[in-house]
Amino acid sequence: MLATVGYYEEWWIQILKAIVIFAVGLQLVPVVLLAERKLLGRFQSRYGPNRVGPYGALQPLADILKLLTKEQFRPTSSIGFLFMFAPLVSIVTAVAAFAIIPFGNVQHIFGTPVGLYGIDVSIGPLYLFAFGAVAFYGIMLGGWSSGSKYSFLGAMRGAAQLISYEVSQGLALVGVIFTAQTLSLTGIVQAQAGMWYIVPQFFGFLIFLTASFAEINRAPFDLTEADAELVGGYNTEFGGGRFASYYFAEYLNVLVVSGIVTTVFLGGWLLPFGIHPPGWVDPFVVLFKMSLFTFFFIWVRATLPRLRYDQLMSFGWKILLPLATLNALVTAVLVVVTH
Amino acid sequence: MWTPGDDLIEVQRAPAPGATRSTWRTFRETVRGLMTTFGRFLETPVTVQYPEEKTPVYPRFRGRHKLHRFDETPHDGGQGGLEKCVGCSLCAAACPADCIRVVAAENTPENRVSAGERYAAVYEINLSRCIFCGYCEIACPFDAITMGHDYELSDYDRSDLIFTKEMLLAEPLERTPLRNEGE
Secondary structure, eight states, X not given: OOOOBSSOOOHHHHHHHHHHHHHHHHXXXXXXXXXXXXXXXXXXXXXXXOSSSGGGTTHHHHHHHHHHTSOOOOOTTSXXXXXXXXXXXXXXXXXXXXXXXXXXXXXXXXXXXXXXXXXXXXTHHHHHHHHHHHHHHXXXXXXXXXXXXXXXXXXXXXXXXXXXXXXXXXXXXXXXXXHHXXXXXXXXXXXXXXXXXXXXXXXXXXXXHHHHHHHTTOTTSOTTTOHHHHTTGGGTTOOHHHHHHHHHHHHHHHHHHHHHHHHHHSOTXXXXXXXXXXXXXXXXHHHHHHHHHHHHHHHHHHHOOOOOHHHHHHIIIIIIHHHHHHHHHHHHHHHHHHO | OOOOOTTOOOOOOSSOSOXXXXXXXXXXXXXXXXHHHHHHHHSOOXXXXXXXXXXXXXXXXXXXXXXXXXXXXOOSSSOTTOBSOOOOOXXXXXXXXXXXXXXXXXXXXXXXXXXXXXXXXXXXXXXXXXXXXXXXXXXXXXXXXXXXXXXXXXXXXXXXXXXXXXXXXXXXXXXXXXXXXXX
């Protein structure tokens, strides 16, 4: 059964929105790429890239151009079709997940009501987890089809890690869904009008954030890549445009998770202290909050060393999952008692 | 049954038992680490932007060699402007890398090049072989050769790294800043 759309829109509005979100959203990726390298530099008391363009602003463009002009290289032991297909899976799922992040409420642009989001599905978090699960195929197929032991090890770790942490991530959101009584992401934002969920759901927030690091393979949970031990993990054998796809998807996932945390725990486009700015400010509020979390992701990467594999597993199953379950349970009891 | 002896040391491989406390400890240490890196973030970077800025060298830094002349103003018996090198080849003898070549010639009253009886007709240092040990400087009885401060000596051709007497005598482009007192 198809999910019902929160607000009915004309087909041409849908197409226009898709183009705008694609154009704006994907421009953010080079910005995050540069921000990561610059910030990592500052965290290590150095400047980061500052040679290409003013303050190194053209560095991501130079990187991408370099990658795209490289030879599309394939090991003889690889499985050709899957080897080409896997990076596409990664990038498509990342872009698809980006579609549900609400950047603002329904606005009247030239008299036409337009929701400032790709699509407001009534099963918001489930949509996210569905694509998260498919994104795992991008890593798994990429690593397996490379025909290399490092890639395969990376992919296997990725499989275990994603399955383990997706459970905790989901359970952390359950608390929010209980409280908001809706699965629609715009609905969840509107339910936070009184108080952002970071306050009543603080533990849920921490658990979700931690599990998100593992979900998008960021340090300290970047065991799928683990450059020190697995060369490059699942993307060892990829070069040129295919590697660029993986790279792009990785940073887009950072943005998606930042957006989801913003939406679910930080009140999306809402501002505190009852400030109601005009509608066009909403996307900037969301982008600002997203940048805070992106900064946090980079900050953590600059700080924490990579976990050992058994530590990763025991942390996921013995600490994070019980905490997430407890959080959901307590929230459920409180919701029943107060209603 | 195997009983461990007294000399057995138990190595704690996992966080200490007691999940709550170890979780709290891990969390606290994580926050401490984050604060540490944030402190670095607020500082100004320590990077030296090399081609534009250079680290100043110490006065005794051993860089590219220089050959010297007597000062232009004649104050020691009309030697002004003459080369200090007398072509004795002691530097070449002292050189462990064998990179100095000196061919001496007699000074004549018409063609007076150095202050001594003889002068260096050919004086070449192969800087691609030089190990910058400074023995030539120590060996020289007239302080004719000293180690300068330049270290930017890369070139596109090996033959360009053989520095002739004219190149070593020429006033070098001051490309390397000198460290000041107390710096």
